[in-house]
Amino acid sequence: MPGLLGLGQLLALVILVLQPTGTLEAQCPIPSIANGQLRSAENFTYGSTATLECDPGFTALGTSTTARCTFNGRWYPRVPSCVPGQCSHPPAVEHADVQHRHEFLVGTTLTYSCRVGFSLIPGVSPATTCLQNFTWSSVPRLCQKVQCPTPVIPHGREASPRREGYTFGQQVEFRCDHGYVLMGSERVQCLSDGMWRPPVPYCDRVCDAPPKITNGQHSGMGVKQFPYGSEVKYSCSEGLSLIGDESIHCTSEDGENLAWSRPAPECRVVRCPRPVVERGRMTPQRFTFPYGLLLHFSCDEGFRLRGAAQSRCRADGTWDPPVPTCQPVVCPQPRIPYGRLKSPLGGRKWYQTNETVTFECLHGYQFSDNGMMPLGDTGTTTCLPDGSWTPLPKCIEEGDADVCQEVHYTKATFECGVPVEEVKTLMEIQKLFLEIKKLELELKN
Structure with a gap:
């Protein structure tokens, strides 16, 4: 013999020798297959063929699903296994997209979403599932164009014929009825959110x-x-x-x-007459005086405005308020304590500019001009252009005149730069003089 037979070869030879006599058949084991099983019309003996049947939702791994029992009691080719099955790419749905994946195992559920400008049809489910027969559950029509509400514009209308519905992307133009004006944009468009942009305008009344x-x-x-x-x-x-x-x-x-x-x-054509103001002036200076012109008036020295200082030309050709006049300035009757006006001027109430009046003091009083001038028996004052008098004279008691004179003399001496020592001496003399006057008043009383 060329060599010894192997153990397997020897066992196969024994089976082959014994088969014709019917005393021994080769038997293949029944394999345990997860999610599937072998099915055969015959017993699992030599020469029989078995087919792999996977449970629903599973499929055989490999290209062959059948195996034959060989003379050595083994299956050939090897029994494949059952693995989870999967569906092909989900079906396309008009105006919708689905999430992309590499595999779609049985039981996988996908949800479609509508593209921009489209919305889900109410009552329709956007989901599909990979079934155990490796097909997708049916997907109906899911998406419809976004609908915008019918635009309503009181006192107005659409420029084009009115539609039954308004969908995404459509534009509408508006016009207002006579006597109204469009407030807002005359053209709007239906957007993907179902709203009109810009907002639908409105028609407002007009004059x-x-x-x-x-x-x-x-x-x-x-x-x-x-x-x-x-x-x-x-x-x-x-x-x-x-x-x-x-x-x-x-x-x-x-x-x-x-x-x-x-x-x-x-x-x-409106013109007012030229204003005439004697002893006065107007500004601006003009030759014509049209409607609406405003004039300002003033008087010469010694005269005072009687009326308004401004006047405007009115539509009826008159000045409003009326043009003023310039009246001479007068001074009211002057009065001084312990004095009176000398006749015959004492009975007048008003005096013209530059007019001078004379006063006289009552009995027991005499004039004093605050030391600036010697005392006298009369005093005068003059009416000034502004309606006031020059400083009025003063009447003081005759006994007070010496005292006042001394005080003014001392004040004038100090202001004229007399040495301080001499001023002190003068003040001492003044003090003594005042005490003497005080004593005389006490004795008199």
């Missing part, structure tokens, strides 16, 4: 065109609409005056209807 005026114009020329609060200003042609308020505005008295706040002004 009619401002009234025109002869020989003038207003600032609203060329403007088509005049909503609430609009203002226009008027102006006149050169050489004419605007009579009335310069501007008017669109307003409402009843909270609903709109109208202009007041009638339009007029353009007319």
Whole structure:
């Protein structure tokens, strides 16, 4: 013999020798397969064929699902195993996307989401599941275009024919009825969130065109609409005056209807007469005096305004307030304590500028001019251009005159630079003089 037989070969030879006699058959073991089993129409003996059946949701690993029992009691090829099955890529859904994955095992559930501008149809589930037969559960139509609410614009309309519905991306233009103006954007678009952007406008009432005026114009020329609060200003042609308020505005008295706040002004030739103020002046100096001109008045020295210092030319050609006059300045009757005016001037109440009056002191009193001039028997004062008097004289008791004179003399001596020692001596003399006067008054009383 070329060599010894191996143990396996020897066992196979024995089986082969014994088979024809029917005394011994090769038997293959029944394998334990997770999530599956072998099925055969025959017993698991030599030459029989078995097929692998995996449990639902599982599939055989490998390319072959059958095995044959060989003469040595083994399965050939090796029995494959059962592994979890998976579905192919989920089906495409119109206007929707699904999360991307590398594998989709049985039992996996995916949820679709609608693309921008589309929304989920109410009552429809966006989910699909990988079934045990490795197919996906049915997916109905999921997404529809986003719907925007029908735009409502009172006192207005759409520029194009009205639609049954408004979906994402559509645009709408608006127009207002006569007598109304569009407040907001005239064009809006339906966006992905189901809202109109910019917001839907509204139509507001407007005033009619401002009234025109002869020989003038207003600032609203060329403007088509005049909503609430609009203002226009008027102006006149050169050489004419605007009579009335310069501007008017669109307003409402009843909270609903709109109208202009007041009638339009007029353009007319208006001139006031030249003011004549004797003994006075006016500014500015002009040759003509149109409506609205404001003049300022003043008087010459010695005269005083009677009336208002300003006057304006009115629409009826008159000055308001009336042009003032310049009256001579007068001084009221002067009075002094312990004195009186000498006749015949004593009975007058008013005195003209530069007029001088004379006083006399009552019995027991004499004039004093505060030491600036010698005492006298009469005193005078003069009426000044501003209506006041020059300093009035003073009447003092005759006994007080010496005392006052001494005081003023001492004050003048000190102010004239007399040495301090001499001033002290003078003050001592003054003190002694005052004490003598005091004693004389006490004896007198």
